[in-house]
Amino acid sequence: MRTLAIANQKGGSGKTTTSVNLAAALGEKERRVLLLDLDPQHSATAWYGVKNAGKGVLGLFVDGGDIQDFIQETGAPGVDLIPSSAWLVGVEKILAGEVGAETILRRHLEGLPQDRWDYVLMDCPPTLGVLTVNALAAARELLVPVEAHVMALSGLAQLLHTVEVVQERLNPALKVCGILACRVDARTRHAREVVERLRERSGNLVYQTLIRENIRLAECPSFGQPITQYDPRSAGAADYRALAAEVIQQEGRR
Template sequence: MSRIIAIANQKGGVGKTTTTVNLAAGLARAGRRVLLIDLDPQGNATTGSGIDKRSATPGVLEVLTGEARLTQARRAASGGYDAVPANADLTAAKVILFQLDRREYRLRDALAPVAGDYDYILIDCPPALDMLTVNALIAAGSVLIPMQCEYYALEGLSDLLDTIADIATRANPALHVEGVLRSMFDPRSRLARDVSEQLQSHFGERLYRTVIPRNVRLAEAPSHGLPVFDYDRNCVGSTAFLTLAGEMLRRHTSTAAA
């Protein structure tokens, strides 16, 4: 059975999509079967996976509305994983879903038939705690939270943790925090170091040891429709995401053995 992980943070610009695409590619490079679900109307994970979002039909919108099965919408991505694409049409889902039965469970229901096909299913969430994110949190077993080490990121983190706790209470008892990932990290910043220490104190082992640095190659790779490994395998961004994939796999191996 697959591990379903939502990559979520309602604050934009913290590296959610970069994390989703490159973690998917890193896990695929480690021999795992991976599916990426792009649940963000911006469709950046779709573009970063080498898929033209302008012609991405059927996509995740059709899957959520029941117009297409997930097996009809998934396609091969450049990073060695499968992806269900999104584009601006997904914005309509915020209205359409409210008119449908089981509106909060549409993604979970759609994933059920393919869960055995993958070791990991990663869901790139939009930068909002809306119905799309709720669908992701109900479908997922855990949440990976990328965040920058800055003051406002800490403020928003408490709202996300409250939402996760609420979803776990009323709809998905298995939901938990997979881990917190420090992204776009600049070790020269005193504030970044201070916030990093606060995260370590609060989250302990749930804070990933791997730190994703600010890296120009990470920012450039999506415009070429490639994960960073295929764009520049020797850059620090590549090293960081390979390390993150390895750390996640070791955690899960350890948990399974316990």
């Protein structure tokens, strides 16, 4: 079972779009995926049309209980979901000062049957708070979506520093599996330059796949479907399938 945190503290970088559509594209390729929504904005949960999630994933952090009781099926083949809800907003305060708060999620994931899913994908909120740290402590791998804008690159150093701290103190096994350029408008020189600069800096950590700007990706949350179902022939579906193929190529390389 591969465990991937999908994180970037910069808002709107493509975390949720990547979590939902990579999950669906992996599902299409016969992989079984558990998507964990760790964001109080619960965008991934809403994307799959789950309305009555109760307190959702908050229960994992405060009530304990069996993680398997939180899992719901989605309409996408191969994809299960642990939903989030606005209740999660209070979690930072609730867990402040609690011993072992950073490793709650890791303990839950260790309790899962390890051969039931091939992938656990964790959609993180746009902060480096207790939820993202829980994901980084629980995951073996980190996938970083970045928006293809110069401004968006500036936060990357801070994120990679946090990764180093987490590696030292909580999770020596954590590795960056890849940096993903999102919302690339291939027609503009600016976007091409940003991708080039990213490759200069981070070299082979950058996925070959670029996620192009595609309006269909922005539309599909309203229809409760991932892009592979909403518009299987769109550029967005093609890009997330290409990413899934690249992610699958990394299997066994850890």
